[in-house]
Amino acid sequence: MAARTRTSVLERGVDGSVVTLSVIPGGLRVITESVPTARSASVGIWVGVGSVDETTKLAGASHYLEHLLFKGTSHRTGHEIAAAIDAVGGELNAFTSHEYTCYYAHVLASSAELAVDIVCDVVLDAVISSPDVDVERQVILEEISMRDDDPEDTLGDAFAAAMFAGHPVAAPVIGSEQSIIDMTRTQIAGYYRRRYSPEKMVVSVAGGVDHADVVKWVRRAFGSRLDPARTADLPRVGRGTARALSGALVVERDIEQAHLSIGVPSGGRNDPDRYATSVLAAALGGGMSSRLFRTIREEHGLAYSCYAATSGYADVGSFSVYAGCQPENLGTVSKLIGLELAAVAERGLETAELARVHGQLAGGMILGLEDTESKMSRIGKNLLVRNEYRSVSDELEAIARVDADQVSALAARLLTQPMTAAVVGPYAAETDLPEQLTSLVQTGGQRRHVG
Template structure:
């Protein structure tokens, strides 16, 4: 059962009791990511994510690590374009301890200057690592290209130039301004009692002061763009894509199924035509990235320079077939079962359930049941997929 409590200052606490599990997954989420940063502070949300485990008024970084290890806890954090999350998973009877630790690092982090300097070097190496990994870096370059000056196009990690400017002072100032209570969702799934969980969190989270006003998110205007970056590599790493529906758009079910058909699994059009039939690539897939107000549907592959033209011809031919409506009822039925299977199998993991609670709250403002999602998938028709393909597979939108 999913339950939700809103504290007087706007913090939302959402739980899903799964009594058959012995563990609980808990996450403190903030509706703030790299798209909410100004150009000069690009990467600061990710930097805070790193720093949050580096010491509080009550614990050193070593103490945080030791206390989490002592209860068998698995902890981590991540930053995306739109959210930041600090999360942990423990056995159910250790929930009070892990909740207290996560609250401490979330509310009482000190960002000691020495720790800031050490972590700066770590993040600079992380940026370099991505730049030295073509299959990752090509996606960074694609985002910069397709979104241009819109914040969605900025690297979540920031740039070496911006990362070198982060200090204890501007980290604390940004935290106070961007992490207001109205943006915070605490989600937990597993062996948990909702009322007891609220009592654990409310005394500290109720003290969270109002944050400042963040810049309004600007919806990007997508047009066709082309970019080539020369590197001394064995392969050409290619990312191409177009507009896709936003996370809450009514077309999201059609978009998910269309993605599966084209390049979302091993029986998809692109995997079969490019890899299995012609051996042109080891890696080829399509993906869907959905945001609050827009989305990207993309294709990635890596091929030899000599076969790039042939690969592009095959991809283009398969996209045109979809756009012309050359999709069978059998293909659609298989895609639906593939998506449903992924959802239900993922539902057996309470980390996924915890994430789903928070994402539903931010995207829809309510809990979506699995049955509702299944109904949405079942309702999608071949006509819906072809209509979406006609709207998105266009020369003036593809980059």
């Protein structure tokens, strides 16, 4: 018996929206969020290919492909692709991460069929020519130079290299200057043929669309590429062991500010404490009422930007604090960070503070899903990286269940251990850094920082 498409309704919203998933023979997953009141539609193809899949020689190949796939297909030139989207007032774009690549379009709902056809064409039938490879090589080298000129981009790469040393996510998605110079058309085309197959993909569409129509358009676009013998790829498992470096990684730059990221390893994206980690990050540095913002910016005026952040991959993650300040103030800023980390590690969050953070995270999530592009991104990414659908109400309930004891235990575990730091600024070596920072790196938010 021939395999059949399996379709299931995953959620019905109070606003009339419906989330539906179809798994097509061949492993391709199509998920939609139909929103009757939406006048637009967002179409995305999520490919389970990113920089963690690359060898050293192919470092940056996933991002290189992202550039090349818009240059033309067997059916359309690059100009025709752009003109078709422009003609309906739409947008076409893509991005590459460590673990996946996404190609997407945002159009009026009446142009959703066109968008599906174009995005599928770009992803499935790209023509990779030597002249285009050479042109995009220069573009990417300029992009690398631009990132090198941006201290926050440089800091992000340095912090990842220090925090995830020995793990594939430690390397920058864009690759290195040398790997981009050395990469050939044959290597890139081979990488494309090997990696871009339907079982590694999720098609997600959100907006004023009908699920059955979307499945019909997608099946037509994929055609004979759907091999019924194949099944959908499972979410990624671990790609290696990360070993956070001790001390601070210093990148010398002759700039006006010192840029600091300091943090500790945390669990990956499926870590049971991931919601508590988000609550902790929001309380410490998630907005204008957060502890670090109030202390470092509002009370002392030592930084314009100061925040806490989390990252989560298949098997590794981090909790970190960022601050940008005058070099002569880096010591004081480091001391204030240590004081706040110690206070949370020792005493946890106040009841009113926890309630505020719950509301902040819940409200931010709901407001962030007002547009069809955000809806498309949420359903597509979750299905690709977790092979599951979690409703917004499930996410809100998980945040609401985080209590003060859970945050206190997490803070005591995370924030009292030695930390990993990266600094970009006018420092030649770690020995040039202020003592308050090196002390914070060595001991974390331990009691001796208080007072």
